[in-house]
Amino acid sequence: MSSTTVIEAPTSHKLELHTAYGPVYREVLNTEPRDATEEEVPIIDLAGLSSGLESRKEIAKALCNAGTNMGFFYIKNHGIDEEVIAKAKSQLLTFFQQNTEAKEQVSQDKSTYYNGWKAPRSTNISRTESVDVKESFSWRYQPENDPDHPQPLSSLPAEVQPWIRGEEFVWQGTSHLPDFKSDVLNYWKSCLQLARQLVKVFALSLDLPEDYFDTRTTFPGADGVMNYYPITTAEETASNAVGLGSHTDLQLFTLLWQDEVGGLQVLTKEGQWIKATPKPGTFVVNIGDFMMRLSNDFFKSTVHRVYNRAKVERTSMPFFFGLNFNCVEGVIPTCTSEDNPPKYGPISCGDWCQLRFKLEAERMAKKLAELDATTKLIAK
Numbered sequence: 001m002s003s004t005t006v007i008e009a010p011t012s013h014k015l016e017l018h019t020a021y022g023p024v025y026r027e028v029l030n031t032e033p034r035d036a037t038e039e040e041v042p043i044i045d046l047a048g049l050s051s052g053l054e055s056r057k058e059i060a061k062a063l064c065n066a067g068t069n070m071g072f073f074y075i076k077n078h079g080i081d082e083e084v085i086a087k088a089k090s091q092l093l094t095f096f097q098q099n100t101e102a103k104e105q106v107s108q109d110k111s112t113y114y115n116g117w118k119a120p121r122s123t124n125i126s127r128t129e130s131v132d133v134k135e136s137f138s139w140r141y142q143p144e145n146d147p148d149h150p151q152p153l154s155s156l157p158a159e160v161q162p163w164i165r166g167e168e169f170v171w172q173g174t175s176h177l178p179d180f181k182s183d184v185l186n187y188w189k190s191c192l193q194l195a196r197q198l199v200k201v202f203a204l205s206l207d208l209p210e211d212y213f214d215t216r217t218t219f220p221g222a223d224g225v226m227n228y229y230p231i232t233t234a235e236e237t238a239s240n241a242v243g244l245g246s247h248t249d250l251q252l253f254t255l256l257w258q259d260e261v262g263g264l265q266v267l268t269k270e271g272q273w274i275k276a277t278p279k280p281g282t283f284v285v286n287i288g289d290f291m292m293r294l295s296n297d298f299f300k301s302t303v304h305r306v307y308n309r310a311k312v313e314r315t316s317m318p319f320f321f322g323l324n325f326n327c328v329e330g331v332i333p334t335c336t337s338e339d340n341p342p343k344y345g346p347i348s349c350g351d352w353c354q355l356r357f358k359l360e361a362e363r364m365a366k367k368l369a370e371l372d373a374t375t376k377l378i379a380k
């Protein structure tokens with residue numbers, strides 16, 4: 001009698017993710033990504049955002065459900081002018097369509113704080129996935145651009161000044177593009193104002209007074225990014241290349257405008273990828289690691305990634321919102337109890353971000369050097 005051994009295909013694989021403290025691992029199902037249901041990634045209507053406390057409490061309930069479940073939701077009636085978005089999107093295309101030499105004027109290599117242009121295929125956010133096909137342009141908070149209280153850096157409190165991360169070279173190196181700075185910053189200012197409104201609702205959903213975060217977000221983490229995902233090449237498609245690899249966002253929450261192309265995927269607790277398809281007139285909002293930490297893991301910072309398999313380029317404009325970087329915060333008292341003691345100690349939001357950015361930059365430099373060495377070996 002002969003016996004046959006049946007080797008079953010694995011049903012899952014391991015995904016390595018970055019955190020500020022080094023890698024963590026998640027088990028991911030090998031099933032195809034499916035569409036998200038409306039319960040998983042709901043749409044929250046912000047029409048009542050400025051209609052009074054009772055309306056905001058209603059929104060807070062919906063936010064609490066979404067934030068503790070998937071940590072991802074859409075917002076509609078967000079109040080950001082469609083024309084402001086369209087102008088920023090148009091500037092995004094103008095910027096990325098420039099030649100490499102022009103984009104190198106604002107290369108991130110010139111930056112101390114990760115501002116500026118990152119070339120396509122020059123980052124690798126998740127080691128268990130390919131390099132990221134996308135290119136990006138980033139800028140960060142500068143007090144003179146604050147829509148609510150613009151002022152020069154020199155007039156900020158002495159303890160805040162060293163934490164300001166915006167750098168002027170990104171605007172100097174794009175000054176040849178007509179209206180680039182004003183169109184891009186108008187979008188950023190709208191996002192910042194919306195984020196300052198939305199953070200009040202987050203406060204309510206954590207049983208805090210709604211102005212709890214106000215003084216903590218006067219000079220906040222407010223990182224603007226424009227992402228451009230080129231059409232994935234046949235070779236990249238064959239090797240399953242990602243537009244942007246699996247990761248969580250870092251700060252309190254992210255406001256994400258995405259175009260109509262699609263490609264954003266979110267990882268469920270069960271390890272299933274689901275698609276957060278574009279919905280016209282909405283932004284996607286997702287919780288970041290610092291909010292998860294502040295809330296003692298009440299709110300979920302969820303893993304996501306981007307695959308662009310369309311026959312066209314894809315664009316997105318995330319806005320990452322966080323506390324003042326000098327603000328040292330531990331777990332919020334309303335999020336703890338005798339049975340649920342604080343899991344995390346206090347840390348400044350700036351240190352928190354810098355820790356991970358630094359780890360990522362170091363690891364990416366290593367990976368790219370390895371890839372470079374392999375290419376040279378193959379070329380020999």
Ligand SMILES: O=C(O)CCC(=O)C(=O)O
Pocket residue numbers: 225227244249256258264304305306315316317318
């Ligand atoms: O492009 C997108 O849809 C998502 C971008 C993103 O997740 C990020 O920049 O952190």
Ligand SMILES: [Fe+2]
Pocket residue numbers: 247248249304
């Ligand atoms: Fe993200």
